[in-house]
Each structure stands twice: as structure tokens, then as C-alpha cells.
Amino acid sequence: MAVKESDDYIEREGKYHCKSCPLARxxxxxxxxxxxxxxxxxxxxxxxxxxxxxxAARDRERAQSVDYxxxxxxxxNTRAEEEAEDEAHANRVWDAIEGVGVLNENDGSxxxxxxxxxxxxxxxxxxxxxxxxxxxxxxxxxNWVEIINRASSGQATDSVETAQQQEVPIIRTDKRxxxxxxxxxxxxxxxxxxxxxxxxGHTRSLLSMAIYTKIxxxxxxxxxxxxxxxxxxxxxxxxNKLLGCEILPHKSVFDTPCFSLGARHILQxxxxxxxxxxxxxxxxxxxxxxxxxxxxxxxxxxxxxxxEHRPQMCEVRGKHYYIYEPVQLISxxxxxxxxxxxxxxxxxxxxxxxxxxxINSHNNHIKITIPSDLKFDHPELSIIPVAQxxxxxxSIRLGNGKLLxxxxxxxxxxxxxxxxxxxxxxxxxxxxxxxxxxRNVPIILYADxxxxxxxxxxxxxxxxxxxxxxxxxxxxxxxxxxxxxxxSNLASACELSEQIVKELNEMATVGFGAYxxxxxxxxxxxxxxxxxxxxxxxxxxxxNTPNPGTSLNPCRMCKLSVRQKRFxxxxxxxxxxxxxxxxxxxxxxxxxxxxxxxxx
Numbered sequence: 001m002a003v004k005e006s007d008d009y010i011e012r013e014g015k016y017h018c019k020s021c022p023l024a025r026x027x028x029x030x031x032x033x034x035x036x037x038x039x040x041x042x043x044x045x046x047x048x049x050x051x052x053x054x055x056a057a058r059d060r061e062r063a064q065s066v067d068y069x070x071x072x073x074x075x076x077n078t079r080a081e082e083e084a085e086d087e088a089h090a091n092r093v094w095d096a097i098e099g100v101g102v103l104n105e106n107d108g109s110x111x112x113x114x115x116x117x118x119x120x121x122x123x124x125x126x127x128x129x130x131x132x133x134x135x136x137x138x139x140x141x142x143n144w145v146e147i148i149n150r151a152s153s154g155q156a157t158d159s160v161e162t163a164q165q166q167e168v169p170i171i172r173t174d175k176r177x178x179x180x181x182x183x184x185x186x187x188x189x190x191x192x193x194x195x196x197x198x199x200x201g202h203t204r205s206l207l208s209m210a211i212y213t214k215i216x217x218x219x220x221x222x223x224x225x226x227x228x229x230x231x232x233x234x235x236x237x238x239x240n241k242l243l244g245c246e247i248l249p250h251k252s253v254f255d256t257p258c259f260s261l262g263a264r265h266i267l268q269x270x271x272x273x274x275x276x277x278x279x280x281x282x283x284x285x286x287x288x289x290x291x292x293x294x295x296x297x298x299x300x301x302x303x304x305x306x307x308e309h310r311p312q313m314c315e316v317r318g319k320h321y322y323i324y325e326p327v328q329l330i331s332x333x334x335x336x337x338x339x340x341x342x343x344x345x346x347x348x349x350x351x352x353x354x355x356x357x358x359i360n361s362h363n364n365h366i367k368i369t370i371p372s373d374l375k376f377d378h379p380e381l382s383i384i385p386v387a388q389x390x391x392x393x394x395s396i397r398l399g400n401g402k403l404l405x406x407x408x409x410x411x412x413x414x415x416x417x418x419x420x421x422x423x424x425x426x427x428x429x430x431x432x433x434x435x436x437x438x439r440n441v442p443i444i445l446y447a448d449x450x451x452x453x454x455x456x457x458x459x460x461x462x463x464x465x466x467x468x469x470x471x472x473x474x475x476x477x478x479x480x481x482x483x484x485x486x487x488s489n490l491a492s493a494c495e496l497s498e499q500i501v502k503e504l505n506e507m508a509t510v511g512f513g514a515y516x517x518x519x520x521x522x523x524x525x526x527x528x529x530x531x532x533x534x535x536x537x538x539x540x541x542x543x544n545t546p547n548p549g550t551s552l553n554p555c556r557m558c559k560l561s562v563r564q565k566r567f568x569x570x571x572x573x574x575x576x577x578x579x580x581x582x583x584x585x586x587x588x589x590x591x592x593x594x595x596x597x598x599x600x
């Protein structure tokens with residue numbers, strides 16, 4: 001196809017390639033392209049440089065025709081030479097940019113009426129409308145947090161005129177698209193936006209608004225126009241939303257403003273991180289008390305959790321087996337899994353084997369009864385590798401061909417001489433998971449008060465962090481595996497924990513969806529706080545009890561107590577403190593009742 005060329009464009013294969021726009025990729029509608037704001041700016045710049053070339057040439061000829069003079073004596077000619085050199089350098093740069101634009105043209109692409117310039121113009125107009133539109137206007141709804149930030153800072157965002165001088169960002173509107181962003185500063189709006197964000201800093205190297213305003217004023221004298229403070233904060237909020245990281249506001253019962261990060265989102269990111277999932281364990285490990293060196297070997301995770309908070313299921317040959325659901329083994333025995341755990345590098349289950357005495361007839365149905373309070377070390381529980389599981393509850397049939405779970409009334413009764421309770425079939429977590437694997441991801445919550453000065457008396461900040469209990473110590477102790485949740489120098493520990501506990505309770509009772517990179521599929525996650533780490537004063541503040549070091553009733557869970565402080569040094573008290581008898585056997589003490597507890 002013939003190539004037509006004019007002073008303003010090159011026509012090739014039905015497309016007009018603008019000479020004024022260095023990154024033009026071709027348009028089928030030349031008139032519409034000429035009406036865009038970006039073309040008008042580039043065209044004015046191109047015309048100004050074109051007119052400056054003859055003047056620069058005349059200045060060079062005039063400079064060559066005159067004799068050499070001392071620059072101190074004739075500063076006018078020296079200034080003219082410098083301006084001529086600058087203009088010549090600008091011309092060479094512009095020509096190079098035009099050459100790059102021509103080289104980047106995709107000649108082999110088919111004719112497409114879609115034009116990226118049109119989309120960029122619409123995005124630019126929308127961004128300008130959002131920046132100029134007052135809060136509550138047409139462009140966006142009322143954002144009270146932004147109004148408060150602007151009012152407190154005393155700074156407004158940059159005007160539309162200043163924003164137009166910056167580079168137009170290319171915004172990814174379709175998150176499913178795999179197209180590479182053409183802006184080299186993405187996700188920042190421009191180079192100056194990135195520079196301003198770096199100057200303000202992050203976390204422990206933050207710059208105050210007053211100092212940043214002073215630096216911005218100084219750089220303005222050097223023709224460097226940095227964005228305003230509020231503009232940078234708006235840009236950071238946009239990037240946080242792009243990454244899915246959102247700061248959750250909350251007001252305590254004392255009207256103290258509190259802010260925290262979402263623990264749910266942090267766990268979702270961790271499960272999708274291959275550097276974490278390769279070390280993460282989702283089941284406790286039974287090591288028989290030998291070589292205990294990580295939280296996954298703790299007795300609490302293994303045996304002391306409530307049935308609804310334990311690891312709920314395992315997958316064997318594509319089938320999902322849940323606790324407190326009948327399971328038929330390869331040997332045709334029917335068992336009920338109670339605990340799932342790792343033992344000798346393979347997944348096992350402690351199961352209760354159903355016998356004839358556990359099944360009774362009741363109103364033309366059968367009634368399955370198992371003992372209540374089945375502890376991990378219960379003598380009637382047997383260790384069975386999950387590889388021996390064969391059929392799930394919905395596939396087990398009786399001798400008459402009827403389904404077991406329908407004949408038993410879809411319930412397993414538990415009794416131990418007292419009021420009867422039971423577990424429904426199927427497990428409620430099966431419905432929440434919706435045929436997805438359930439990942440049990442307990443966390444270790446930590447809180448402490450830190451101070452930014454040597455005296456440790458002023459400017460105290462109470463901070464909450466957490467780590468994953470399933471990680472080994474040499475991995476969880478790394479700084480990037482210690483996740484920040486919240487901090488404040490105004491709110492107390494209980495005020496901060498109110499917002500965190502609410503989210504953790506929902507994660508423990510309902511769960512949430514995530515993507516597990518280790519198996520490359522979506523999963524359902526249930527999370528509990530395996531333990532809360534803090535020093536004695538922080539524990540006392542969280543539980544609203546006296547400091548255990550001076551209390552005669554130091555334990556907040558059991559009835560550990562002494563009559564006088566000097567008895568706390570005896571072997572009897574120490575044995576009761578670690579729940580051991582005089583012979584070293586583990587002893588379970590009864591829990592204390594709140595209304596009958598003396599915290600003196």
C-alpha cells in the first residue's frame with residue numbers, strides 16, 4: 001500500500017501517524033485525533049521548536065562571524081551562544097523521540113477502529129473532574145476521611161492546571177487484562193508523584209508535612225513542581241486500594257479513633273505467596289514429646305482445641321473427610337474421626353470405632369451414641385492413617401441398602417451419663433467450604449507498648465502484631481513474616497483489640513476464602529488465635545486483672561492460689577503452676593468461674 005506523507009502526518013495502511021505525537025500508534029480518524037488535548041500540547045511544542053530552529057541557526061552564524069571576545073566583557077553574545085546550544089540540543093532530543101515513535105509503530109497490526117488516544121483523553125477528563133469536583137459532587141460520593149485530612153493538613157490538592165502539566169497516567173481499568181502498562185511510572189501518576197512519595201517516606205522514616213512543604217517550596221525555585229501533601233496522600237490511598245490493602249477505621253467505646261489493617265487480607269496474601277506456603281503446616285504434629293521446637297507441635301493445637309476450631313477435614317484421593325462424620329475404611333469398619341494430625345511425616349486421624357453397642361434402634365431409625373468429652377488420649381480412640389479411608393458419610397450403606405446418615409437422623413449423639421448432646425451430619429464446615437479444601441491457619445497474636453525515647457516514659461505506642469503458627473521458628477522470626485495490625489499512642493490495649501477481636505471471631509466461626517498456591521486452587525480458611533504473647537503488665541491489662549507477680553490468685557484460667565506470698569516459692573505451688581503432680585504426671589485443674597473468683 002502506498003505511503004502518503006504531509007507536514008503533519010504519515011498515512012500508512014489506512015492509519016494516520018502523527019508527527020507531533022512521539023508515541024502515536026496510528027489513528028483512523030485524523031480529525032478526532034487533532035481535537036485531543038494531548039495532540040494540541042504536542043503540536044504547540046512541535047511548532048515552537050520548528051520556529052526556534054531558524055533563530056538558533058542565525059545565532060550560530062552571527063556567533064561565528066564575530067571575533068572572539070572575553071565572556072566577561074561581552075555577556076550578551078555568550079548568553080546567545082548558550083541559548084543556541086540549548087535549542088540545538090532540544091532539537092536533537094525531539095528528533096530522537098520522533099524516531100523512537102516511528103520505530104515503535106506496529107505495521108503488522110490489522111486495522112482497528114479502537115484508539116488508545118481516545119481512551120486516554122476520556123480518562124484524563126474523568127480524573128480532572130474528580131480532582132476539581134467538590135466532595136459530594138457528581139464525580140464521587142462524600143469522603144469524610146478525605147475532608148478531615150484536608151482540613152487538618154491545611155493543604156489542598158494540586159489544581160487542574162498543575163495536574164495537566166504532569167504525565168497522563170495509564171490506568172488499568174480491566175484487571176483481567178494481561179496488557180503491559182505503557183507508563184513507566186505505574187502505579188504512580190508521574191515521575192514527580194513517585195519522587196514526592198519517596199521524599200515523604202514510609203513507616204519509621206516519615207517526613208512531617210511542614211518539612212515536606214518547605215522542601216517543596218525550595219524545589220519550586222528550581223522549576224521542580226512536586227505534588228501537594230494531600231495529593232501524595234490521595235495517590236497512596238489509590239495504590240493501597242489497587243493492592244487490596246485497606247486501613248479499617250473504628251471508634252472505641254470512649255470515642256477514641258482507632259485504625260488497623262485487615263488480618264483476613266494479610267492471610268490471603270500469605271497463602272498465595274509461594275515463599276510462605278512451602279514452609280506452612282496446616283495440621284498439628286504429634287511428636288510424643290520429643291524434639292519439640294515449633295508451635296505446630298504444641299499440645300493446644302493438637303488436643304486442646306474445641307471441635308469447631310480443630311482442623312476440620314482432610315483430602316484423600318479427591319474425597320473430603322470431616323471430623324464427626326462416619327467414615328468407612330478399606331477394611332469396611334466404620335469410624336468417626338475426632339482429630340487430624342501429622343505423625344511420623346504422614347497424616348493420621350484419631351478415630352472412634354463404631355461397635356454394636358453404640359448403635360440402637362429408636363422410632364424405626366437407628367441412634368448412634370458416642371462418649372462425650374473425647375480427649376486426644378482417650379483409650380477408645382485409635383490412630384488410623386487417612387490413606388485407609390474409603391467412603392465418606394453419604395456413601396455408607398447399611399445391610400438393608402439404606403444410607404447410614406439418613407437412618408441415624410443425620411445426627412450423632414454424645415452422652416456420658418448426663419444430658420445428651422450431639423453433632424449434626426454433615427459437618428457445618430462442609431457447607432461453608434462448598435467443596436473446597438479447608439485450611440486451618442492459627443496465628444500467634446502479640447502486643448506490647450513501645451516508646452520512642454530513652455526514658456521510656458513518654459510517647460508510648462501500643463502495637464499489635466501476629467505471626468503464623470504453622471511456620472517454623474527460623475521462618476516466622478523473619479521481619480517480613482511478622483505482620484503489623486494496629487498501633488496507637490492514644491487508645492488503650494483493650495480499645496485497640498476491640499476491632500481486631502471482632503474480625504478474628506468472624507474468621508474463626510465463619511471462615512473466609514483464599515487461594516492456596518501450594519495446591520493451586522481456591523480454599524476455605526478458618527483461623528484462631530492459638531496464643532496471645534505479651535509481658536505480664538500487658539496480660540494484666542488485657543484481662544483486667546492484677547499483675548500476677550504480686551497476686552495471690554495469679555492464674556486467670558484455673559483456681560491456682562496461695563494464702564500468703566511466701567508460699568509461691570514452694571514446690572507444691574510450682575507443680576500446680578505447671579499442672580504437674582509430685583510424680584511429674586500432667587494434671588488438669590478445673591477452670592475458675594468468674595463470679596466466684598477472687599483476684600486479690
